[in-house]
Amino acid sequence: MTAPLTCEVRDGVAQVRLDRPEKRNGLTLELLDALVDTAHRLADDPALRAVVIAGNGPSFCAGLDFASVLADPDGIDRAFAPLEGLETNTFQEAAWAWRRLPVPVVAVVHGHCLGGGLQLALGADFRFTTPDARWSVLEGRWGLIPDMTGIRSLAEQVGKDLAKRLVMTSAWFSGADAARWGLATEAVVDPWAAATDLVGDLLTRSPDALAAAKELFERAWGTSPEETFALEREAQARLLRLPNTRRAQEAALRGALPAYRPRGT
Numbered sequence: 346m347t348a349p350l351t352c353e354v355r356d357g358v359a360q361v362r363l364d365r366p367e368k369r370n371g372l373t374l375e376l377l378d379a380l381v382d383t384a385h386r387l388a389d390d391p392a393l394r395a396v397v398i399a400g401n402g403p404s405f406c407a408g409l410d411f412a413s414v415l416a417d418p419d420g421i422d423r424a425f426a427p428l429e430g431l432e433t434n435t436f437q438e439a440a441w442a443w444r445r446l447p448v449p450v451v452a453v454v455h456g457h458c459l460g461g462g463l464q465l466a467l468g469a470d471f472r473f474t475t476p477d478a479r480w481s482v483l484e485g486r487w488g489l490i491p492d493m494t495g496i497r498s499l500a501e502q503v504g505k506d507l508a509k510r511l512v513m514t515s516a517w518f519s520g521a522d523a524a525r526w527g528l529a530t531e532a533v534v535d536p537w538a539a540a541t542d543l544v545g546d547l548l549t550r551s552p553d554a555l556a557a558a559k560e561l562f563e564r565a566w567g568t569s570p571e572e573t574f575a576l577e578r579e580a581q582a583r584l585l586r587l588p589n590t591r592r593a594q595e596a597a598l599r600g601a602l603p604a605y606r607p608r609g610t
Contacts, residue, residue, distance in 0.1 A: 349376040351401075352383050357394035358544055359387055366402020371410030372461045374420045377439045380465070381428075384442035391607040394552055395544045396446060398469055399453040399537065406462025408483055433494070436461075440468035440493045444563055447556035447608065449547050451540045454520065454529065459483045463528075464491055467498035470559065471543060472529040473536035474520035480528070485515035501566065503527050551589040552608045557581075 351362045361383060363370035370376075387393055400406050414421060424435040433441050440461075443450045452469035460483040466472050474480075482499070484491050491499070491512060499508035503526050510516070524532035533539045547555060557580040565573040584590050589605050596603035 350379040359396045361398045363400040369404035369407035370400040371407050373410050373413045377435050380439040393448050395448050396450040404456030405454040405458045407457040408460025408462050436493045440464045443468040453536045453540050454478050461493050464493035464495040473539040474529045474532050476521040476532040478520035480523050481517045482511045551593045553587045553589045
């Protein structure tokens with residue numbers, strides 16, 4: 346049996362591709378495990394600079410493959426159990442683990458982006474979608490709610506009222522709508538090219554600064570101003586002592602591109 350996911354790291358950028366094209370990359374328990382394992386493995390790579398998540402075939406991800414998952418009750422029980430040392434279970438960690446990565450994560454969306462696939466996309470920092478992609482918080486059609494961190498992610502992106510509407514109605518909407526509402530970063534004809542351009546820009550920035558910015562947004566979002574300011578001070582004091590910060594400053598003074606080293610070195 347072929348693996349349901351591929352991951353190739355080249356020049357510090359990981360390309361992660363869901364690889365069940367014949368099933369529109371529907372999420373099986375095996376694929377959920379692969380997403381979690383891949384994210385955790387990438388988190389341990391200090392030379393990693395960015396991640397792009399995409400789907401092979403006609404769709405990004407059509408959500409949970411119910412026929413496959415429901416055929417394995419024991420596997421469902423295991424996937425619902427909290428993971429050791431984390432506040433998430435396997436379903437949740439498959440989407441949330443990408444937020445834990447200390448590098449920018451970009452999702453490239455085309456075709457279907459439904460249910461768990463939409464929640465996976467929201468686990469990325471940025472989302473580029475084709476205007477005609479079909480999006481939906483589809484769980485309501487099955488009598489369920491989004492349980493792969495979607496409640497939190499949706500409300501962060503679009504506000505509570507629209508998040509409620511999308512969850513409660515399971516309405517279909519386009520990639521253009523997703524961008525207009527703030528669920529997607531941008532709707533473009535070639536989302537892969539847009540993602541590549543953004544990653545190229547991000548690679549000119551200090552990997553330590555990018556990691557600090559991402560962590561700060563994750564930790565400070567929704568906290569009090571006092572907590573946010575304290576986290577800012579802590580992050581900036583740490584950055585000021587790091588070699589990559591000095592490399593960025595020296596390159597800026599020369600008008601040159603900096604030659605960064607792995608985070609913390």
